[in-house]
Amino acid sequence: MSGRPIRDRKTERRQAAIDEILESAWHLAGEEGLAGLSLRAIAGEVGMRPQSLYSYFDSKSAIYDAMYAEGARRFLDGQQDLEFVGDMRTDIETIGRYFVGFCTEDPVRYQLLFQRTIPGFEPSPESFAISVQSLELIGARLISLGIDDPRDLDLFTAIGTGLIDQQISNDPGGDRWTRLLDDAIDMYVAHVTRGSGVGRRTT
Amino acid sequence: MSGRPIRDRKTERRQAAIDEILESAWHLAGEEGLAGLSLRAIAGEVGMRPQSLYSYFDSKSAIYDAMYAEGARRFLDGQQDLEFVGDMRTDIETIGRYFVGFCTEDPVRYQLLFQRTIPGFEPSPESFAISVQSLELIGARLISLGIDDPRDLDLFTAIGTGLIDQQISNDPGGDRWTRLLDDAIDMYVAHVTRGSGVGRRTT
DNA sequence: GTCTATATTTGGATAGAC
DNA sequence: GTCTATCCAAATATAGAC
Missing domain, CATH: 1.10.10.60 (Homeodomain-like)
Incomplete structure (x- = not known):
């Protein structure tokens, strides 16, 4: 046979x-x-x-969903290739640069993955699960760096999307906001390490 | 006659x-x-x-433009009613609360005013000018508080839109991100006053 | 200013032959 | 799997009567 x-x-x-x-x-x-x-x-x-x-x-929505899944998968794959050294400032910057770079290199993909602006479309549970996995990876990484308050994870994603959103909406193709990433990370790291002993001055 | x-x-x-x-x-x-x-x-x-x-x-675009103008006008009017006391932490919070409140109370209006997701529509110069005026007012206020680096204005708007964007996209109707506003402002104020003598410890 | 009538375009989707 | 043929619905927009 x-x-x-x-x-x-x-x-x-x-x-x-x-x-x-x-x-x-x-x-x-x-x-x-x-x-x-x-x-x-x-x-x-x-x-x-x-x-x-x-x-x-099967439908136009199915195409959107396949695009969503593809984008989310690409983000997750790239994320898993990141290399971390265990230092907070360095590793936060690694994640931040990846996030901002990924989103600004394709604003449409950003809009599909991270905003809710297509009337009538939402990703299927399977596609959405890929995104959830990415967020969980970031959360786990922050925890390994000692950032274990869930609020600080949300603050981190807010800073990232804020820079990205402003960049895409108000200076498309430029770097007016993305160039602020370093400053923003300094600000964030200083915030999450406040009063922790690390880097604190002993008066 | x-x-x-x-x-x-x-x-x-x-x-x-x-x-x-x-x-x-x-x-x-x-x-x-x-x-x-x-x-x-x-x-x-x-x-x-x-x-x-x-x-x-005259067209559907004209309706979008009228909506844009109305939203921008409302934002500007409310902004002019804000009362400031001259203290950085307090006044930044006043602006931040107003911005976040205004945007989250009507996500569609936020999308129209602050994002670029309607294919083929962009506001007329007259309508856009209203928005520009709002941003200039915020900039002037920050300068009066001693925040005179334009980058710090951009960072401020990024933090605001970041919280708003995450709130609207990932927890519509909730407060998962908006409740972080206080923390975010602490973080921002600490950042813009770093090394300025104000609030710095004398070792 | 509002209507009827209509033009025109565009869009997503189905049935059935090949 | 791809095509022709079609359907149906919705959309923006114009012309002209009332």
Whole structure:
């Protein structure tokens, strides 16, 4: 009897088509805005009729969800490649730079992952779980650095998104806010170490 | 000869209709999302045919712009009512509370005024000028408190929008991030006064 | 100023032949 | 899996009667 071949050429072609569709979706979202994305435009770019997209995705929402999952996965993967040294200032900066860099390098992806501005769309539980994992990793890292108050984790994410949000909204393509990251981290580290003995002056 | 009456009833009726349209626009943007706003839905609420709206607004963009102007005006007016005492910690908190309160009490308004997520819309120069005025007022206030580095103004707005953004995106209706405002202000004030002599310990 | 009528475009989605 | 054909709905916008 003939066993199943190692490579499934049909599945590979299908996956390639899916990848192409998503690539086009990202591109067009960048051009027209995330909320302005349309199946017709995607189909036009990949050389299909709009209806043919339904062979790959059940709905427009499903495309948004696949984009969300892809973005969240990419963030998580990059995050796991970060190298930490155990020093608070250094490691906080590593996370902060990664976060800010990732978000500003693709504002549309930031909007999809971290804001709630697409009417009617919310990520599926499976896709959302990827994001939750990222946040948990950051939380665990902060704890390992001695930052164990959950409020300080929330403050950290707020500072990050604040710089990113202002950068994207008010100086797109520039660095008016991202260049403040160093200062912001100094400020944050000073805050979480206040009165802890570390770096405190003995009067 | 008959002089012009003090009150122009026709103009008053027209203004009332405009107000009603905008009120409905805000309401529907809250229900369907800002990007999901439609002239049909507005017309339905105010008891008109969609086409009749064109007697009041040239386009859908013009409605967005009127909403923008109204929001910006409201922010500026409320801002001018704030009372300051000259103490940095107190006055920064006054501004911060106002900013966070204003934005979180109406997330759609925040999205329209402070983010850039509506494909194809940007405020007219006249409307935008109102926002600029608000930012200038905050900047002047910070300077009067001795915070004269423009970077520190940008850092301040970043912290504010960061708390607001996280609050709206990840805990809508709650206070998980807004309750961190006090801590955030402590952190910020400590940062801008670092090494300034004020509050510094003499070793 | 509001309506009817209509133009025009665009969008998401389904049925069925090939 | 892709196509043709279509549907249906919704959207913005204009012309002209009343």
